Amino acid sequence: MENLLWDYADGLLSENEAETVRLQLLENPTMQRQLEVILKEKNVLMDINLELPNRYFTDSVMAKWTMEQYQIHQNQTVNSGPQTDWILRAIGGLMAVFVLLPVLVAMITGGKGYTNLPKTVELTQKLTLPKVDYSAFFSHPFVYYAFIFGLVYLGLQMFDKYLQQRFVLSR
Amino acid sequence: MSPSVSDEQIIEQAIAGRQSAYGQLVRKYERYVFTLALRFVKNREDAHEVAQDSFLKAFRYLSDFRGECKFTTWLYKIVFSVAMNHLKKNRPELLSLDDDQKPLKIKDLGSEDASFALEFAEKKLEIQEAINQLSPDDAGVITLFYLYEQSIEEVCQVMNLTTTNAKTKLSRARQRLKVILSVELT
Numbered sequence: 001m002e003n004l005l006w007d008y009a010d011g012l013l014s015e016n017e018a019e020t021v022r023l024q025l026l027e028n029p030t031m032q033r034q035l036e037v038i039l040k041e042k043n044v045l046m047d048i049n050l051e052l053p054n055r056y057f058t059d060s061v062m063a064k065w066t067m068e069q070y071q072i073h074q075n076q077t078v079n080s081g082p083q084t085d086w087i088l089r090a091i092g093g094l095m096a097v098f099v100l101l102p103v104l105v106a107m108i109t110g111g112k113g114y115t116n117l118p119k120t121v122e123l124t125q126k127l128t129l130p131k132v133d134y135s136a137f138f139s140h141p142f143v144y145y146a147f148i149f150g151l152v153y154l155g156l157q158m159f160d161k162y163l164q165q166r167f168v169l170s171r
Numbered sequence: 172m173s174p175s176v177s178d179e180q181i182i183e184q185a186i187a188g189r190q191s192a193y194g195q196l197v198r199k200y201e202r203y204v205f206t207l208a209l210r211f212v213k214n215r216e217d218a219h220e221v222a223q224d225s226f227l228k229a230f231r232y233l234s235d236f237r238g239e240c241k242f243t244t245w246l247y248k249i250v251f252s253v254a255m256n257h258l259k260k261n262r263p264e265l266l267s268l269d270d271d272q273k274p275l276k277i278k279d280l281g282s283e284d285a286s287f288a289l290e291f292a293e294k295k296l297e298i299q300e301a302i303n304q305l306s307p308d309d310a311g312v313i314t315l316f317y318l319y320e321q322s323i324e325e326v327c328q329v330m331n332l333t334t335t336n337a338k339t340k341l342s343r344a345r346q347r348l349k350v351i352l353s354v355e356l357t
């Protein structure tokens with residue numbers, strides 16, 4: 001009987017079943033009292049306090065979510081290939097050419113103009129380190145422009161990272 | 172943003188990329204999600220983890236929410252799924268007993284006395300403590316149906332039950348709760 005009354009109170013009975021219970025309730029005062037008790041119990045169950053998570057819960061969830069979004073965005077940028085950052089890649093390529101070209105030239109020309117190495121070193125002589133004229137290398141126009149391109153490239157990369165972070169945080 | 176903004180509007184804003192809308196959802200439902208997680212996993216530390224993972228999972232799949240059910244039902248379903256996975260990994264003993272292995276001591280009940288006691292006890296706190304002693308399933312079904320006022324069909328959706336199973340589970344959970352309360356109060 002109690003289960004039936006709980007189901008009645010919870011609205012879980014069919015129309016016919018509910019009607020039957022209603023009729024029984026009209027005739028049975030004990031059943032009516034039982035229903036009253038059940039309704040009070042139900043009210044208590046519906047009125048239980050919700051638990052409170054710690055005060056940093058929202059911040060913690062949002063921090064993790066932001067981090068996840070940022071990582072997704074990073075992966076998309078990496079996977080999206082040359083369509084999105086082709087300018088940076090082109091600059092990187094040019095820089096590589098400017099760095100490699102002087103090395104190639106030096107290899108072809110036998111290093112003339114870059115170094116001033118002695119041809120032989122006699123073992124009996126006091127060992128002195130060969131003097132290398134780096135100024136010729138660094139003053140070479142290819143190297144000079146390669147450095148400039150390199151700096152510009154790194155600057156653009158950092159600026160790109162900064163913009164990405166700002167974009168994610170602003171969302 | 173005014174408090175009258177509906178869940179659907181907040182969700183739309185979140186999907187459109189407005190980060191603050193996600194925060195709004197967390198603030199609005201953190202207590203519900205945390206309480207439900209606690210009912211399943213039984214300790215606060217794990218409940219924080221489950222609640223957090225549930226929100227993150229909900230956010231990841233937010234665009235899949237089609238509004239076919241209430242947002243809360245959808246969210247609680249995620250909490251249930253995350254909590255069950257958590258229990259399987261960390262506390263399988265809580266899931267190991269099914270209903271048949273946990274027979275009720277109905278004879279201890281003394282229905283009138285238990286109801287009487289229930290009425291006059293320091294109600295909320297004692298019921299809350301009693302709910303914490305229930306199995307994850309029982310505590311979940313009681314919380315969803317009475318505290319969160321989910322219909323029996325919604326409880327079925329959240330906990331992957333048939334209507335008959337849900338009704339039986341609810342009835343058994345209620346009886347077990349009474350047993351716990353009657354034992355505590357004697």
